[in-house]
Amino acid sequence: MSVVTSMPYHRAVRQVSRWCAWYTRGVDADTAANRRDELASDLHEQATWADAAGQSPRCVARSILGRAGRGALADLSWSHAQRRRVALADPVALRGRRIEATAASLVLVAAIAVFGLGLYVLVRVGTGVATGLIRGGSATSVAVLVFTALAACGVMLLARRKTRFLGALWMILPTIGVIHYGLYQLYSLSATVGALMFSMPGWSLASDALTVGLVVYFAAATIWWWPARAARSARVNAGVRV
Amino acid sequence: MARRRPGTLFPLEFSILDSGLTLQAADGSFYGFALAKHLAGSSDSSLTAHGTLYKSLARLVDLGILEASWEAAAIAEGEARPRRRLYTITGEGEQAHARALAARVEPVRSPTAVAALPRIAPGEPSLA
Numbered sequence: 036m037s038v039v040t041s042m043p044y045h046r047a048v049r050q051v052s053r054w055c056a057w058y059t060r061g062v063d064a065d066t067a068a069n070r071r072d073e074l075a076s077d078l079h080e081q082a083t084w085a086d087a088a089g090q091s092p093r094c095v096a097r098s099i100l101g102r103a104g105r106g107a108l109a110d111l112s113w114s115h116a117q118r119r120r121v122a123l124a125d126p127v128a129l130r131g132r133r134i135e136a137t138a139a140s141l142v143l144v145a146a147i148a149v150f151g152l153g154l155y156v157l158v159r160v161g162t163g164v165a166t167g168l169i170r171g172g173s174a175t176s177v178a179v180l181v182f183t184a185l186a187a188c189g190v191m192l193l194a195r196r197k198t199r200f201l202g203a204l205w206m207i208l209p210t211i212g213v214i215h216y217g218l219y220q221l222y223s224l225s226a227t228v229g230a231l232m233f234s235m236p237g238w239s240l241a242s243d244a245l246t247v248g249l250v251v252y253f254a255a256a257t258i259w260w261w262p263a264r265a266a267r268s269a270r271v272n273a274g275v276r277v
Numbered sequence: 278m279a280r281r282r283p284g285t286l287f288p289l290e291f292s293i294l295d296s297g298l299t300l301q302a303a304d305g306s307f308y309g310f311a312l313a314k315h316l317a318g319s320s321d322s323s324l325t326a327h328g329t330l331y332k333s334l335a336r337l338v339d340l341g342i343l344e345a346s347w348e349a350a351a352i353a354e355g356e357a358r359p360r361r362r363l364y365t366i367t368g369e370g371e372q373a374h375a376r377a378l379a380a381r382v383e384p385v386r387s388p389t390a391v392a393a394l395p396r397i398a399p400g401e402p403s404l405a
Contacts (some may be wrong), residue, residue: 051327069362072347073309074327076359080310081324083358098324106328113332 039093154185182212
């Protein structure tokens, strides 16, 4: 059987092409097209040569995937250099991307902190139930569990660029729930929180301020990343560059 | 990552120029896979990785050591295969290769380099 028409070869080509499409995203269009075409030529030449040399399709597929794997770091470093070159040619867009990346990181950190608080409370609940300090399955602990699970979904949505605005919107509800029910649950589990609640006159105000602050923060991020607004901003940036 | 000293070639770049000069002498130019095959010699087990090869070729083009152009579409269509990206070594590339070749031989000939080599007095245990 000819290597060029074999399934293993075509599977390997598909995988390498997918990898190439991934690492050439964000690279200058001509440079990316050159790399993709050059790689397509290389893969075809290897198959033709392997056919003439009497190699098996599986052996060729292995060799192609091996070459792709061994060169992955070089691909990434080339891709990074190319993207940097594009960015340096357009400092306004570069600054915009940096601000965007910083904002995304800060919102993600806030969401992870909310999730972390929920997880911490759940661990304390688990320990409390195990040691007989509290009874399991209380409405508060179930609420903390539900809101922590919602926070985990929010973190996952925030981690992807396409669903970032939805993640920010989503995080509003678990933020309220985790802080409210979490602190309430900690009151019966943590001596420190119990002492703070009694001794600190502004405790309630502080926890409410934290909740409101985070809700406003996530709401602002939602508006910032709202698809229609983001698209308009991208069009304006493109107009500035022209 | 290894940093380049100005005016020096990485070992792979030197090998690319070395093989490229041979292929260019035979065919007038060379392309990626032909180069990978030549670099590997007779065995296919060590064909240069795609990323490593094309990154080096792109770097050499940027440095003006190679020139790249796409093969005429008619030729590729005639042979029912994708177009090849053809490379030729520039005058500057030939000079860089000659300099790198001389630098490889030079340290052995240079008296300062010979003096810098570790010496083992007769009768002392060998380092081997």
